[in-house]
Amino acid sequence: MEVRSFTVLAINPGSTSTKTSIFKDEEELASSVIRHGRDDFAGCSNLLDQMDIRMAQVNRMLEEHSIQTNELDAVVGRGGLIRPISSGTYEVNENMAADLSTGWASSHASSLGGLMAREIAVKNSIPAFIVDPVVVDELEPIARISGIPGIKRRSIFHALNAKSVARLCAAELGKRYEDCRLVVAHMGGGISVGAHRYGRVIDVNDALCGEGPFSPERCGGLPVEQVVNLCFSGDYSKRDVTAFATKTGGMAAYLGVCDLRVAEEMIAGGDDNARLVVDAMAYQVSKEIGAMASVLEFDVDRIALTGGLAYSKRFTGIIEGSVGRISGVSIYPGEDEMRALAMGALRVLRGEEKAAVY
Numbered sequence: 001m002e003v004r005s006f007t008v009l010a011i012n013p014g015s016t017s018t019k020t021s022i023f024k025d026e027e028e029l030a031s032s033v034i035r036h037g038r039d040d041f042a043g044c045s046n047l048l049d050q051m052d053i054r055m056a057q058v059n060r061m062l063e064e065h066s067i068q069t070n071e072l073d074a075v076v077g078r079g080g081l082i083r084p085i086s087s088g089t090y091e092v093n094e095n096m097a098a099d100l101s102t103g104w105a106s107s108h109a110s111s112l113g114g115l116m117a118r119e120i121a122v123k124n125s126i127p128a129f130i131v132d133p134v135v136v137d138e139l140e141p142i143a144r145i146s147g148i149p150g151i152k153r154r155s156i157f158h159a160l161n162a163k164s165v166a167r168l169c170a171a172e173l174g175k176r177y178e179d180c181r182l183v184v185a186h187m188g189g190g191i192s193v194g195a196h197r198y199g200r201v202i203d204v205n206d207a208l209c210g211e212g213p214f215s216p217e218r219c220g221g222l223p224v225e226q227v228v229n230l231c232f233s234g235d236y237s238k239r240d241v242t243a244f245a246t247k248t249g250g251m252a253a254y255l256g257v258c259d260l261r262v263a264e265e266m267i268a269g270g271d272d273n274a275r276l277v278v279d280a281m282a283y284q285v286s287k288e289i290g291a292m293a294s295v296l297e298f299d300v301d302r303i304a305l306t307g308g309l310a311y312s313k314r315f316t317g318i319i320e321g322s323v324g325r326i327s328g329v330s331i332y333p334g335e336d337e338m339r340a341l342a343m344g345a346l347r348v349l350r351g352e353e354k355a356a357v358y
Contacts, residue, residue, distance in 0.1 A: 021339075021341075028342075088355075090129060129345045192207035193285065203295045254273075308335070
């Protein structure tokens with residue numbers, strides 16, 4: 001019996017780039033990374049206005065590789081800030097498209113992924129999917145308690161890469177992801193550390209808005225009283241304080257750089273302050289891994305380190321030295337989000353997984 005082959009287009013919009021890949025089953029046939037400068041979207045009043053510009057770039061990529069959209073079996077986009085959902089591959093239906101277009105969701109470039117996928121899919125009568133968006137929420141009820149009634153801890157993390165790496169790590173252990181207990185730390189511009197228990201992320205820090213370790217761009221958890229004082233000092237606007245949490249805090253605030261490679265060059269040049277800040281970031285990641293290991297009763301099959309910071313042997317070495325007694329540590333530098341998107345779509349196309357309904 002002949003096994004059917006599938007062609008999938010994956011689209012991953014970011015704040016400064018649009019990534020596009022074509023997969024024929026597991027083989028990546030073509031890929032493109034288009035970098036965006038400020039002038040590219042000068043006439044756009046909001047992110048939704050960027051759709052046509054980004055779509056034109058995706059269509060040019062397809063033309064360059066002589067790929068017609070009617071040859072595609074599915075289109076998969078990076079998921080955005082929609083309502084909290086369980087992990088999985090979701091078809092982009094009308095309800096999701098409406099939510100991706102709302103003000104809050106459309107404040108994050110990833111929300112354009114589902115909308116762009118749907119636009120291409122509708123024209124070609126094929127399905128559009130998203131896979132494990134940042135709002136994947138599998139927290140246990142006890143993990144939602146914050147300390148102030150009316151404020152709930154929420155699940156916003158690097159679900160796409162964390163779940164993909166967790167599956168890879170489980171396979172290397174000779175197990176299914178659903179049979180493993182793992183701590184996965186995604187370390188990039190933001191840092192999220194999650195406790196994965198039998199296929200579900202039962203606790204994780206809010207990697208977007210002020211929990212867990214500080215990162216190259218984000219402040220992480222802070223002493224609350226000092227934050228209150230800062231907010232009422234009159235020196236900062238709400239926008240300023242929000243920026244500390246999401247894009248100008250952490251290593252960027254201390255050192256003026258958000259690239260760990262640059263910070264390590266500063267260390268190599270004898271900058272003791274850079275050494276202290278980078279070591280403190282690794283220290284805080286290690287503490288969060290320990291916290292998530294406690295969520296798993298310290299019965300941890302493996303600790304996985306991933307994301308751009310995982311390329312640094314110095315940085316991962318500090319962490320491994322701190323947490324290695326808990327469990328073995330596996331390192332997966334970078335992220336392979338395009339493949340993770342395509343594999344999520346393929347699992348549905350092949351009937352290995354049912355598409356979830358939003």
